[in-house]
Amino acid sequence: MAQVYYFRHYDIFSGLGQSQVSDIEQDRFGYIWLSTRGGGLSRFDGLHFTTYRKEDNLPANNILSLEIDAKDLMYIGTPFGLSIYDGKNTRPVHAPNRESYTVSSVIGDQKGNVYAICNASQLGKIVNDSLIFLKKSGAVRPSFYSDMSGTRDKKLMVSTYSGEIFEVTPKGLQSRYHTPDGMVLRCILFDTKDSLWLGTEKGVFRTSAHNSDIKIADLQFISKELAHEMTETSDGSIWMGLTTGAMRYQKGSLLKFGVQNGFTNFMVKGMLEDREGNIWFTTDGDGVYKFTNPAFTGLNATSGLSSNTISCFALAPDGKLWISYFDHGMDIWDTKTNKILPLPKPLLGKRVNCLAVDNEGNTWVGLAGAGVYKISKTAIEYIPLDAYLFSHGVTLFMEAGKGKEMWISTSNGLILHDGKQLHHYTSKEGLKGRFVRRTLQLNDNELIASGPGGLNILKNGNVYDFMYDRDLASFPALSMAKRDDGLLALGSFEDGIAVFDPKTRKKEYYTVKNGLCSNLIYNTIFDKQGRLWVGTERGIDLITIDKNLKISNIRHYNETDGFTARETNANTAFVAPNGELWIGTIKGLFRHRESNLKSRPEALKVHFTDVRIPFDTTDLAHYAQGQSKWNQVYDGLSLPNTKNQLRISFIAINHTRPDHVRYQYQLAGADEGWLGPTDQTAVVYSHLTPGCYRFKVRASYGDNHWGDISTYTFEIIPPFYQRWWFILLIAATLISLGILCQKLYIQYRTRRVLAYEKLKQEAEAAVRVQIAQDFHDELGNRLAAIRMQSNVLKLRYNGHESEEKRIVGEIEKNVVKLFRDTKDFIWSIDPESNQINELALYIKDLGENLLQDTPIHFHTDIRFPNEYENVHLPPGRSIQVIMIFKEALTNCVKHAQCQNIIFRATIENQMMSFALIDDGTGIIFPTEGYHKGLNNMRLRAERIHCHLSITPTPPKGTIVLLRGSIPTKTASPKSS
Known part of the structure; x- marks a missing residue:
């Protein structure tokens, strides 16, 4: 019996350019390129075909051979010569003398060289877009080339139909192998085990690659099939493209592929193993086939089974696989011989609902009626169930318990066969309804029974509610499974899977939202690795569960994995002792082998x-x-x-x-x-x-x-x-405009301030002039009148020294002094007193008037540059300067005992210097008696922001120096 393998077929209805496919290559991106006889080139990306023809600058649509080098250049062999295609343009490869030629095969070696078989009789090497035909050395037979193959040590060999094999060397073709006379070589292959495979007109042979002179006795016969192409895949298998179908030699076993196991009977002309391990076959008229070496292989009616609709199955310890069908009885398949075995006569024509194997290796057959067969190696025992089932009652599921026990789920409760007699459990005993779908052995003493009403626990002959979890007690499990560590998986009809740990009482629910392909769960079963297999009506999921009962990984299986059925049937999943998973479907029985899983690339690019x-x-x-x-x-x-x-x-x-x-x-x-x-x-x-x-x-x-x-x-x-330059230009312009505006605004504000100050000064000057005039006129007249009146009184007392005369004299003296002091104040009010030149002259006049009745000589030294003569001091500064020097002059008269006093006024570097120098006894610090006047002088200097120093000048005399900054030259304010 042949297993059914999954081959994916592509033809013109899939988008292929033409069904006659001559060659196949894979480029560095992973695209599969197919050359066709009339349809140009077809590129396949795994989902879609893209076709290139002459209108895309191909040299021809009829392409015989194809080769892609490491630079993504495509060498296209046609009946009209060889061309190089770079994806956009084509350039021809010229033969010597530019004669026409046909290219039947193109191949590249490990060094990047490309060779072509031309006109069947010449081998050319491509150099600078030209062919250089290689000369043969040591040939003894006609040389029509048939095939090329690389060796394990990276040599390139070319065979001839006449049975010779040449090595391609820099010096030309060197004869290396001779086969027996009359042997026609159609194709050759040097494998990685140093074997030489020969595809001949008499079949396929194998010999040692170290034997150059091959005799008939050196040939190991493999098959009588005619091979047109051979290749070795990464798992060490040798694949051969035949006149009808293909053949695989693997570990000494030969398997032919044709329509009987999912392939084609057309001629296979080319083969390729892609970088993922898939095997591609090009055919002469039936398009392309892809063999994925899938995880699943199947048994169905094509393989020899009686039907495809599997209702249940059971694998006995002796290797017999008992299979029942929904529509056609049952079969026994011997897994050791791959043959169908005859059924026992009592089972002929019987319709079977369920199958099971007990702990002693006996096979139990549950009929679609009120009866069960127990089949041992020596006998068949029929166990009637009519007394326990109503009319049309049926058995639904069977499971072995401990020892000789067999639990039988029926449409009317649960039946236990303890090896001797039957025990019946119904709703009277506490089951949630009559219908029991299936059971699950929880441990030696407990059994879970599931029905539409929920879950029950059977323990020591009694029926209990599911006490482990209140929510799960009403869960209508359609399938149940238990892992070795006690973890439970319950599959439902429409609510997905419930996973429950009885030890920790944790549970999780998995649905399509978690990645399941369906919420209708027909089968749940744990494999040897503790992974959960889930069978649904839309495929199979393999779930890895972490310690927190979360899904850490989930993989869905469908046609690309060889699982072509999609829909599974309830209670048809089984893990064999060797770890293989068996599962029943509507399209036969499928088997999963872990070793068949191809290792995929680490990462997709x-x-x-x-x-x-x-x-x-x-x-x-x-x-x-x-x-x-x-x-x-x-x-x-x-x-x-x-x-x-x-x-x-x-x-x-x-x-x-x-x-x-x-x-x-x-x-x-x-x-x-x-x-x-x-x-x-x-x-x-x-x-x-x-x-x-x-x-x-x-x-x-x-x-x-x-x-x-x-x-x-x-x-x-x-x-x-x-752009940055435009933004920079705008920013610079705005900054410049801002600076300009700021300057203009500052100038405007300055002009306004200056104008305001000018107006203010003019107004102040006018006020001060008016005050000075009014003060002078009024106060002067009143003081003059008082003085005159005091003189009249003084004349009356003339000749009499009385107290009244003395008081009148004091009045006159104070009036004179008040007049003199008032004169200083009135002068400081006058705007002209702000002129530094006028200030210096006033101090000069003050000194002269004060010392005119004394023996002290007063000298002046006033030296102002011309540009500073009309400079105005800030208002209020003049009166303070006058008071400072008036006090200094008074101190000189009273205390200095000097003979000369010098007043010096200069301006240098915007600094005003007023100095009073005497040649008296000199001041001695600390002073006694007149320090209050000195303190007042210093306070006045601080008020006008000037520096005052009083310094003795040995051997005698004192210098009083006042220094302060003065403003730049300004015009004198006009009087109103």
């Missing part, structure tokens, strides 16, 4: 396939620095701001599970984080603001193991008014 502006025919090459030859992808893309939309297409090539590939993407600068997962392979961004962007994308197999990140960078150029 995404590459970009197209970049364009949506709904725009603009050629983006005008805005880019370069362009990929095989895809519409542009390097250094810089778009103007008016073209701020972009559609980016990408793909991660996967040929094993292409429908499981998922993507995450992110546009740095626009997206906050990763978007997805999604199965879409294109993203559109619109209304992009100017700036530099990095589009990032990564792929996974539908889980959380993401591959490397691929990045595409582009730029949206801002308009000129957003």
Whole structure:
């Protein structure tokens, strides 16, 4: 009996350019390239075909051979010669003398050289787009070349139909192998075990690659099939393309593939193992087939079973697989001989509902009626159940208990066969309804029974409610499974799976929201690794559960894994002692072998396939620095701001599970984080603001193991008014305008302040003039009148020395002094007193008047530069200066005992210096008696922000020096 293997078929209805496929190659991105006889080249990305023809600059549509080198250059052999195709353009490879030729085969060696068989009789090496035909050395037979193959030590060998094999060397073709006379070599293969495989007209043979002179006795016969192509795959298998179908030699076992096990009977012309381990077959008229060496293989009616609709099965310890069907009785399949065994006569024509094997190895057969058969090696025992079932009652499920026990679930309760008699449990004993779907042995003393009403526990012959969890007590389990550590998995008809740990009382629910392919759970079963297998009406899920009862990983199986049925049947899952999973479906019985799982690449690599502006025919090459030859992808893309939309297409090539590939993407600068997962392979961004962007994308197999990140960078150029130079220019202009405006404003404010100060000074001067005049007229007249009156009184007392005369004299003296002091004050009010020149002259006059009746000589030294003569001091400064020097003059007269006093006034470097110098006894600090006057002088100097110093000058005399800054020259205010 042949197992059914899954081959994925592609033809013109799948998008293939033509069904006659001559050669196959895979490029560095992972694309599968197929050359056809009339349909050009077809490129396959795992989901879609893209076809290239003459209108795409191919040399011809009829392509005989194909080779892709490390530089992505494609060498295309046609009946009209050899051409090199770079994705955009074709350039011919010229033969010597430019004669026409046909290329039947092209191959590249490990060193990067490319060779072509031309006109069947010449082997040419491609050098600078030209063919150099290699000369033969040591040939003894006609040389029509048939095939080429590389050896384990990276040599290239070429065979001839006449039975010779040559090595391709720098000096030409050197004869290396001779086969027996009359042997026609159609194809050759040097494998990694140093064996030489020969495909001949008499079949397939194998011999040692170290034997150059091959005799008939040296040949090991493999098969009489005619092989046209041979290849070795990564698992060490030798695959042969035959005239009808294909053949695999694996570990000494030969298996032919044809329509009987899911393949084709057309001629296989080319084979390729892709980088994921899938085997591809090109046929002469039936398109392309892909063999994934799937995890699942099947048995069905094509294999020899009586039917495809599996209702139940059971594997006995002797290797017999008992299989029953919904529509056609049952079969016994011997797993050791792969043959159907005859049924026992009592079972012929019987319809079977359930099967089980007890602890003693006996097979139990539950009929679709009120009866059970127990089949041992020596006898068949019928156990009637009519007394326990109503009319039309049926057995539904059977499970072995401890020892000889067998639990039988029926449409009217639960029946226990303890090895001798039957025990019946119904709703009277506490079951939740009559209908019992199935049971599950919880431990030696407890059994779970499930029905539409929920769960029961049977313990020591008694029926209890499910006491472990109140919510699960009403859970209508359609399937149940227990792991070795006690973890329970309960599958429902529409609510997914409930996972429960009786030890910790923790539970979790899994549904389609958690990744299940369906919420209708027909089968749940744990394998040897503790993983949970889930069978539904939409496929199979394999779930890995962590210690917190969360799903750490989930994988879905479908056609690409060899599971072509999709829909499973209830209670048809079984894990064999060797770890294989068996599961029944509506399309036969499927077996999963862990060793058949191909190791997938560590990570999926995404590459970009197209970049364009949506709904725009603009050629983006005008805005880019370069362009990929095989895809519409542009390097250094810089778009103007008016073209701020972009559609980016990408793909991660996967040929094993292409429908499981998922993507995450992110546009740095626009997206906050990763978007997805999604199965879409294109993203559109619109209304992009100017700036530099990095589009990032990564792929996974539908889980959380993401591959490397691929990045595409582009730029949206801002308009000129957003360029840095324009912004800088505007900023500089604004700054300049701001500075200019500030200067103009400061000038305006200064002019206003100056004008205001001028007006203020003019008004103040007018007021001060008026006050001085009024004060002088009024006070002067009154003082003069008082003085005159005191003189009259004094004359009356003339000749009489009385107290009244003395008082009148004091009045006159005080009036004179008051008049003199008032004169100083009135003069300081006058605006002319603010002129530094007038101030110096006033102090000079003051000194002269004060010392005119004394023996002290008064000298002046006033030296002002011309530009400072009319400089005005701040208001209030003059009176303070006068008072300081008036006090200094008074001190000189009273205390200095001097003979000369010098008053010196100078201006240097904007500094005013007024000094009073005497030649008296000199001041001695600390002073006695007149320090109050000195303190007043210092306070007055501080008020006008000047520095006053009083310094003795040895050997005698004192210097009183007042220094202070003066303003720049200003005009004198006009009097009103």
